[in-house]
Amino acid sequence: MAEPMRIRATMAGDVADVKVLMNHIMETGVRKDSKTGQLIPAHYITDVNASVNGVKVLDGSLSGGVSKNPYLGFKVKGPKAGDKVVVNWVDNKGDKNTAEATIG
Amino acid sequence: MNALRRNVLKSAAGAGTVAVAVAAGLLKPTMALASAPRSAYDAKNVGDVLKNMGATAPVDSKDITIKAPDIAENGAVVPVEVTSGIAGTSSIAIIAEKNASPLAADFDLMGGAQGFISTRIKMGQTSLIRAVVKAGGKTYTAAKEVKVTIGGCGG
C-alpha cells in the first residue's frame, strides 16, 4: 500500500502548472544488497497518466532511472481554477495509486 | 553533439526494423509508436533506444531547451526540465546517454498539455542528457552535458 501522491496545481496566467510528488522507492533492479550480495528486485513505477476534468493530458512511462519519490511537473493550457486534476500510476508489481487535486 | 548522428548511422547501417518498415510503407511515420515501448527501456545504448522508440534520425533543434545542472550535486537526484517550443509537441523523452539503461522516461502530451516536462533522474556518470521530442509527425532532439562527480568530504 503506497503512500499518497502530493499534487499542487495552480493557474499561472492561462496555463495550469501542475506539480506531482509520487511516493515510490524506484528500485532499479541492478543494485546489490550490501549485506547479502543479492540483487535487489526491480520495483518502480512504469506508467503514469494525468487528466484534467476527465480529459487525458499526459501519458508517460517511467523507469528505474527516475529518482526515488518521483517528481513530475507539467503544464496544461485550457483548464481554469476549480478544475480537477487526476494523476494515476502503476508500478511493475501491479501496485497502483491515484490522487486528485483542484487547480487553485 | 554528433554522438547521436554516429549512433543513428550505426543502427541505420544494420537496417533498423522501423526504418525498413517505414520504407516499405508498412508503418507510417506518424504511427511510429505513441509512448515509447518497454523495448526502448530495455535498450542498453542510445542507438537502440532511438530505434525502439521509432525515433530515427531526429533533427537537432534549438527550440528545445534543457534545464539541467552543469555539475550534479548528487547523481541520484538530478533535476531535468525540458521545454519544447516546437508547435504541436506531442511527446518528450529524456535519455541519459551513459546510463546502463539510457531511456529514463518519456511522456505523451495531449489535450492542451504544453511542451514541458520537469522531473528528476538518476545519472551514473557524466553524460549527455538528451531530449527527444515528437511534433507534427517529425522527431527533434537536443542535448546538454551534465557532469557527475564523486564527492569529497562527504562524511
Added chain:
Amino acid sequence: MKQKIITKLLTGMAGLGIALGAATAYATPESDRQELIKYYTTKYPNVKVEDYVYGALAFDADSKSQYDAIMEFPPYLGEIDKGRKMWETPLKSGKTYAQCVPNGGENIAGNYPMFDEAKGKVVTLDNVINDCRVANGEAAYKIDDAKTMGLLMSYLRTLSDGMLSNVKVEGPKATAAYEDGKNSFYSRKGQLNFACASCHVQNGGNRLRSELISPAIGHTVHWPVFRGGDKLFTLQKRYQGCLKSVRAVSPPADSVTLNNLEYFHSAMSNGLPLKASVFRK
C-alpha cells in the same frame, strides 16, 4: 594547561586576523560572532550575510539552482510526515509532546542548545524531547537514531522555520561550556591535524578538491538535512563525519564535547533564520 591551549589557539588564528576572545577580558560570544562576520564580509563582499544559511551553495549558482529545484517539492516530504505523526501521537501518560515544551513546540528551536543551570550542562532540543518521553512513561530515544529521534526532529524543527537563532550564553558555567566548544572548534585534531576552523574559517568559500567548503556562519541553522534528498543527517552526525574525515576519533552524539561544540557553533549563527529539513548533496 589552559594557558598553553590559549596560546596555541592565538598563534594559529593570529594569521587570520581574528581576535580570539579566549585570552582577553573583552570577549563575548557576540563579539566572537561579530569578528567572524567581519572576517567573512571582508573576504567575500559580494555574499550577503543572510545567504550564509545556504552554506557552500551561497558560493555556487549551479548548486544553489539544484537546491531550489529540489526544495520546490522535496522528495522527503513523506519522511517529515512520519515525524509529524510521531509528534501528534500522545505519550503513554496521555500527554502530548506539545504540552511538554514551551509554546507548543513552535518557534523554540532557535533557543537551543541552551545551558541548563539546574543540570549544570548544555542541553539540546533533542534532550528536552527525551526528558518529555521519560517523564511520560516512554523510554528515551537513542539520540542519533535517524528512524526515531531523527524523524521526530525533522518535523519538530520545521515548527521553528523562520525563527532567528537565539542561543544565549549567560553566567560563568554557561560561558565555560561555550569556551569549551570554541576550544574544540579551533584546536587541531586527528591524523590530518586540522581544526574545524582550518576548513570552515580559513577556507570557507574555497574548494577542497571538488568540494566547496561552507563557512562557519550559517552552519547550524539548517538541520537536519536530507542528503541526496533521501538520507537524514543531523548536525552532530555531521560533526562525527567531519572528525572521521580528519582521521580523529569522534565522541558520541549527545556527549558533553559535541553538545558544547554545538552550543558555541550555534551562537556563531545567532541572528540568522532557521530552516529545517533541507536538501543537501
